[in-house]
Amino acid sequence: MEKKSAFVAIVGRPNVGKSSLLNKMLRHKVAIVSSKPQTTRTRIMGVLTENDTQLVFIDTPGLHRPRNSLDKYMLRSVNESVAGVDVCMLVVEAGTHITEGEKIFAEKFSSLGLPAVLVINKTDLMKDKTEIAGQIAEFTSLYDFSAVVPCSAQTGDGIDDLKKELRGLSSEGGYLFDEDTLTDQPERVLAAEMIREKMLRFLDKEIPHGAAVFVERMKDREDSNIIDMDAVIYCERDSHKGIIIGKGGAMLKKIGSYARQDMEKFLGCRVNLKLWVKVKEDWRNRENILRSLGYDDRDYN
Ligand SMILES: Nc1nc2c(ncn2[C@@H]2O[C@H](COP(=O)(O)OP(=O)(O)OP(=O)(O)O)[C@@H](O)[C@H]2O)c(=O)[nH]1
Ligand SMILES: [Mg+2]
Numbered sequence: 001m002e003k004k005s006a007f008v009a010i011v012g013r014p015n016v017g018k019s020s021l022l023n024k025m026l027r028h029k030v031a032i033v034s035s036k037p038q039t040t041r042t043r044i045m046g047v048l049t050e051n052d053t054q055l056v057f058i059d060t061p062g063l064h065r066p067r068n069s070l071d072k073y074m075l076r077s078v079n080e081s082v083a084g085v086d087v088c089m090l091v092v093e094a095g096t097h098i099t100e101g102e103k104i105f106a107e108k109f110s111s112l113g114l115p116a117v118l119v120i121n122k123t124d125l126m127k128d129k130t131e132i133a134g135q136i137a138e139f140t141s142l143y144d145f146s147a148v149v150p151c152s153a154q155t156g157d158g159i160d161d162l163k164k165e166l167r168g169l170s171s172e173g174g175y176l177f178d179e180d181t182l183t184d185q186p187e188r189v190l191a192a193e194m195i196r197e198k199m200l201r202f203l204d205k206e207i208p209h210g211a212a213v214f215v216e217r218m219k220d221r222e223d224s225n226i227i228d229m230d231a232v233i234y235c236e237r238d239s240h241k242g243i244i245i246g247k248g249g250a251m252l253k254k255i256g257s258y259a260r261q262d263m264e265k266f267l268g269c270r271v272n273l274k275l276w277v278k279v280k281e282d283w284r285n286r287e288n289i290l291r292s293l294g295y296d297d298r299d300y301n
Helices: 018-026 069-083 100-112 131-140 159-168 187-202 238-245 247-267 287-292
Strands: 004-012 044-050 053-059 087-093 116-121 147-150 212-220 226-235 270-279
Touching: 004 018, 004 069, 004 100, 004 159, 018 044, 018 053, 018 087, 018 116, 018 159, 044 159, 053 159, 069 100, 087 100, 087 159, 116 131, 116 159, 131 147, 147 159, 187 212, 187 226, 187 247, 226 238, 238 247, 238 270, 247 270
Parallel strands: 004 053, 004 087, 087 116, 116 147, 226 270
Antiparallel strands: 044 053, 212 226
8 A cells, every 4th residue: 555644734723732632643742732822832743654644743823813923923833834734633622612713714724725624622521422513513614624523632532533534634645754753843942842831830821921941052961861951941021030930949940840851751861951041021022032042934844
């Protein structure tokens, strides 16, 4: 049988579980996840090679109304991700109704004639499972979806069905990447994202949303299995800096220690992490700083 492949964009509103689904399908954590919306900021590629088929996923930031340069960058990255793919996964939460966000996506699919799978995630949170039929009827009025898959990124229910549907929408012509490719995210970027994930977990929403993390140095020690890493957290205000550092440095220590554990698991060696906090006012609206922090198309092509 000839090998098949497909580019699959994962789109939807913020917080519906796009990145969780990606990680679950790949069985690896390549995208950070948090209970706060707007966790994913850039396009993230994840590759799954199984059953003679390679699915190349593009996780995207949740679609919302742009308010600043970073938001505009995120919207642009969603638009660009959708343009070149073979199929889209439109992710929605179980038990919800159509909103403006889904309408925008359906219009986009129509204008591009793009096959799309409707993924109804978080079915584990649904008390009355019979409600799903009504939701399917409502959402399928939006677009002629190739398939509808209820699932849960949390429990894994429906994930195999989802992969099967996506394989069915792939086309012959061989693989696009090596079979052992997992992601396009450089280790430095993944490490910075792990730090940002802990900030999202331990701090109030506006602080991580106003922050960016940058790994400035990552170096293997020659004589031992240790990586030395220096990372900087940029925040918008002195008051935020104080909160991130915490009393006697406690918060920064906690963020660093949880992030380090994730990094060690991912990299398979010990990590010596040094974390700094710096104030860069209004970095979200300054294109040149965004670029220097890695929010640049050239890095993600
Ligand atoms: N109960 C339950 N929670 C889920 C499920 N999938 C994701 N979540 C939770 O939903 C929250 C958002 O998950 P993410 O994967 O970060 O969502 P996202 O769509 O990537 O969000 P953005 O990147 O902000 O657009 C997290 O707290 C997840 O743990 C699920 O199937 N069931
Ligand atoms: Mg995400």
